[in-house]
Amino acid sequence: MSQGSRIAVLGASVAGVAAAEAVRGAGFEGEVHLYDAQSVRPYDRPPLSKGLLSGTQEVDAIALRSDQDWADLDVDLRLGHAVRAVDADRTVTTDAATTTYDGVVVATGTRPRRAPFHISPEVRSHVLQTSGDALRLRADLGDANDVVIIGGGFVGLEVAAAVVALGKRCTVVEVSELPLGSAVGADVAGFVLDRHRAAGCELRLGARVRDVVPAGRGRAEVRLLDGGAVEADLVVLSIGVEPAADLLAATGLDLSDGVEVDGYCRTDLPGIYACGDVASSYSHLYGRRLRIAHWTTAREQGACAGANLVADLAGHAPAPFLHVPYVWSDQLDLKIQTVGRLLDGATTHVEHRDADSIVVAFRLGDDLVGGATINRARDAMLMRRTLSTALAESSKRVGA
Numbered sequence: 140m141s142q143g144s145r146i147a148v149l150g151a152s153v154a155g156v157a158a159a160e161a162v163r164g165a166g167f168e169g170e171v172h173l174y175d176a177q178s179v180r181p182y183d184r185p186p187l188s189k190g191l192l193s194g195t196q197e198v199d200a201i202a203l204r205s206d207q208d209w210a211d212l213d214v215d216l217r218l219g220h221a222v223r224a225v226d227a228d229r230t231v232t233t234d235a236a237t238t239t240y241d242g243v244v245v246a247t248g249t250r251p252r253r254a255p256f257h258i259s260p261e262v263r264s265h266v267l268q269t270s271g272d273a274l275r276l277r278a279d280l281g282d283a284n285d286v287v288i289i290g291g292g293f294v295g296l297e298v299a300a301a302v303v304a305l306g307k308r309c310t311v312v313e314v315s316e317l318p319l320g321s322a323v324g325a326d327v328a329g330f331v332l333d334r335h336r337a338a339g340c341e342l343r344l345g346a347r348v349r350d351v352v353p354a355g356r357g358r359a360e361v362r363l364l365d366g367g368a369v370e371a372d373l374v375v376l377s378i379g380v381e382p383a384a385d386l387l388a389a390t391g392l393d394l395s396d397g398v399e400v401d402g403y404c405r406t407d408l409p410g411i412y413a414c415g416d417v418a419s420s421y422s423h424l425y426g427r428r429l430r431i432a433h434w435t436t437a438r439e440q441g442a443c444a445g446a447n448l449v450a451d452l453a454g455h456a457p458a459p460f461l462h463v464p465y466v467w468s469d470q471l472d473l474k475i476q477t478v479g480r481l482l483d484g485a486t487t488h489v490e491h492r493d494a495d496s497i498v499v500a501f502r503l504g505d506d507l508v509g510g511a512t513i514n515r516a517r518d519a520m521l522m523r524r525t526l527s528t529a530l531a532e533s534s535k536r537v538g539a
C-alpha cells in the first residue's frame with residue numbers, strides 16, 4: 140500500500156470513529172480525513188434522550204473520545220465540513236474542496252424523518268438527533284408544564300421517561316396499537332407500556348396526527364384524525380429517522396433503503412464502504428439484508444468497514460461482518476435489551492416473568508433467533524452468546 144494513499148471517512152459518530160480507528164489499527168499509515176457536518180467534537184447519541192436531557196450529564200461527559208485519543212489516532216478531523224457529494228471514482232466534494240481518495244467509508248447515519256403532517260412554525264416543537272437538539276429541548280422543558288411526544292418508539296419513550304422524571308405531565312401519541320411490539324414482542328412491549336402508564340404518562344395508542352396548531356397562550360394543540368386532540372406547552376417529534384445517503388446520489392448505487400452493502404461492508408463500487416445507521420447490510424446470521432439503526436451495530440460495523448477497506452487496498456481478503464444485533468434502552472427503572480431479531484414468522488416464549496423483570500425468547504421453529512429482556516442483563520448476554528456461537532459455526536461451515 141502506498142504511503143501516499145488517502146482514506147476519507149464521512150461521518151464522525153460512533154460508526155465513523157470506529158472505522159477510522161480500525162483503519163489505523165490495520166496499519167494504514169497514509170492520510171485519514173474524518174469529515175463531519177457538525178462543528179462540535181464527536182459525541183455519543185444514546186445519552187441525548189437520557190442523561191443529557193434529564194440534566195444528569197453534560198456535553199463533556201458524552202464525548203466519544205478525549206483530545207488525547209484524537210491526537211494518538213492521528214486523523215485529520217474535519218469538523219464543520221458537510222460532504223455534498225461522493226462520486227463513483229471516490230471523489231469527495233465539500234464546500235471547500237474536491238478531493239479524490241483511494242478509499243471512502245460512508246458513515247453518515249440518519250436524520251429525523253420529515254413529519255407527514257403539518258406542524259405550525261408558531262408552536263414549540265423539537266426533534267432529538269444532535270446534542271444541540273437535546274440542550275434546546277432541556278432548556279425549553281424548564282418552564283413547560285406538559286409535553287406531547289409524537290412517536291412511541293425507543294427514543295420517544297425514553298424522552299417520556301425523562302419528562303415524567305422532571306415532574307411534567309406527558310402524553311405519548313403513537314400510531315401503532317402496540318409500540319415496540321415489532322422489536323421486542325407483545326409481552327415485553329406490554330410490560331414497558333404498563334410501567335409508563337403507572338409512572339403517570341398518558342398513552343394515546345392507535346392515534347394518527349392530523350396536524351399541530353397553536354392553541355393560544357403559546358400552547359400547542361396536536362389534532363388527531365379521529366377528531367381528538369391533545370394540548371401541551373411543547374411537542375417532541377420522535378417519528379423515526381431516514382438514512383442520510385443522498386450525498387451518494389450521483390454514484391448510481393441503490394439508495395432506496397440506505398446504502399446497500401454486502402456481508403463485508405462493501406458497496407458495489409470499488410473502494411467505497413458503508414457502515415452504521417446509513418447502511419443496509421447483508422446479515423450472515425439471518426441470510427438476508429437488514430438495516431439496523433442502533434449503536435452496537437454501528438460500532439461493530441464501522442470497525443469491520445475500516446479494517447476491510449485497508450485489507451482491500453493492500454490486496455488482502457476481507458473479513459465477514461459476523462454480527463448479532465444488540466440493542467438497549469433505558470426507560471424509568473427498566474433496562475430493556477434485545478438480541479438478534481424478532482423475524483417475521485418467529486414466535487415469542489416467555490421464559491421468566493416477575494413484577495420487575497421479564498425474559499422472552501424469539502424462536503423460528505426450534506431455533507433461537509433472538510430475545511428481549513427487561514432488567515435481566517445476564518439472560519440477554521446468554522442469548523447473545525448462543526446466537527454468536529451459532530453464527531460462528533455456520534460461517535465456518537459455509538466459509539463466509
Ligand SMILES: Cc1cc2nc3c(=O)[nH]c(=O)nc-3n(C[C@H](O)[C@H](O)[C@H](O)COP(=O)(O)OP(=O)(O)OC[C@H]3O[C@@H](n4cnc5c(N)ncnc54)[C@H](O)[C@@H]3O)c2cc1C
Nearest residue numbers: 150152153154175176184185222247248249415416433434
Ligand atoms: C436520542 C437518541 C438516543 C439513542 N439511544 C440509543 C440507545 O439507547 N441504544 C441504542 O442501541 N441506540 C440508540 N440510539 C441510536 C444510536 O445512537 C445510533 O444507532 C448511532 O448513533 C448510529 O451511529 P452512526 O455513526 O451510524 O450515525 P450517526 O450517529 O447518525 O452519525 C452520523 C454522523 O454523520 C454526520 N453526517 C451526516 N451527513 C453528513 C455529510 N453529508 N457530511 C458530513 N457529515 C455528515 C452527522 O453529522 C453525524 O455526526 C439513539 C439515537 C438517538 C438519536
